[in-house]
């Protein structure tokens with residue numbers, strides 16, 4: 001018997017629509033028969049009409065309640081878990097609203113504006129025995145799981161360097177202007193929180209997450225930020241992370257692993273959109289390399305290149321069953337965690353989300369990039 005969870009959708013923007021469409025794809029198309037999803041409520045902070053339109057455009061089956069406020073959504077007793085799909089600036093207030101109403105939460109990336117906010121949310125979830133997860137969907141792709149397993153099995157030896165890029169190559173002024181959430185400091189915009197999180201995801205899921213929990217140590221970070229001249233949100237950020245490793249038990253010299261995480265909205269990882277410029281992610285070990293292709297946030301294949309004399313190059317293509325976007329895998333993880341009464345996901349534990357937020361805090365400190373006090377605040381409730 002499938003364990004069905006009932007979703008409440010907070011906000012009616014672009015990603016909320018993508019997520020809901022994935023939720024509506026039959027899990028059996030991806031060989032998942034142990035869980036099922038129902039969308040039982042949608043809320044818009046602007047108007048109930050907007051929620052109604054969203055429900056009809058996405059083809060959500062009845063009954064699905066439409067609300068004109070987030071407060072009404074979190075008060076709905078039919079909702080098990082709230083998916084928060086608002087801009088970064090609002091995550092802390094919105095997640096807290098849901099947790100205070102005793103709802104489980106899946107919150108879009110970046111988790112919060114800063115680590116202090118993330119810590120408080122995790123503490124509340126802990127105290128109230130609620131599930132909470134940052135929606136870094138890429139981590140739940142079978143491709144990501146396979147790459148992590150290959151590293152853990154020692155397929156490419158000790159991983160000493162990871163290079164990861166998530167860059168868009170937009171005409172920034174023309175496409176994003178000054179008010180879009182991508183570049184608007186009032187919405188905690190900028191390439192770091194919006195796209196850099198994916199470059200950091202690849203560095204962390206390969207160099208940090210693959211270690212036993214007790215051996216995971218936060219990296220040191222050196223970084224450069226290029227501000228966008230019209231708003232001062234970052235348009236490009238490059239980070240160099242240095243991960244200390246444990247002393248090997250055989251007495252060998254300990255190594256330090258390096259992660260290079262890049263992001264830009266003005267230059268592109270893939271300028272001709274044909275992959276001509278090579279893989280956005282290279283995971284380099286002492287016995288070979290794994291290259292990941294496609295967008296860093298939506299990878300589509302990977303290649304294992306053993307060191308000379310170590311075997312053949314292997315290519316692995318990954319599919320998106322049911323013609324989905326790929327967000328259903330994180331949703332399935334939420335359903336399984338709720339079924340198993342887990343409070344956090346093993347794929348992205350609270351501690352790791354917080355360490356990544358701390359890295360981004362430090363990068364912003366080094367680059368002198370601040371957001372308005374109101375959205376950096378941990379005060380609650382605050383009207384933003």
Ligand SMILES: NC(=O)C1=CN([C@@H]2O[C@H](COP(=O)(O)OP(=O)(O)OC[C@H]3O[C@@H](n4cnc5c(N)ncnc54)[C@H](OP(=O)(O)O)[C@@H]3O)[C@@H](O)[C@H]2O)C=CC1
Nearest residue numbers: 011012013014015016044045046085086087088108109110
């Ligand atoms: N996982 C992924 O692939 C992606 C994740 N994201 C993440 O999802 C979140 C939302 O992004 P996206 O859907 O593209 O953004 P949109 O601007 O399209 O939608 C955001 C929605 O948030 C609500 N909202 C509440 N307060 C505000 C406010 N002050 N200003 C603007 N919107 C507000 C609005 O819904 P309403 O009026 O109905 O309340 C709005 O439609 C971000 O955290 C982003 O990083 C974004 C794209 C892809």
Ligand SMILES: O=C1OC[C@@H](O)[C@H](O)[C@H]1O
Nearest residue numbers: 015109182194195198297
């Ligand atoms: O999270 C994201 O991933 C996909 C991108 O298109 C989007 O801008 C970003 O927010």
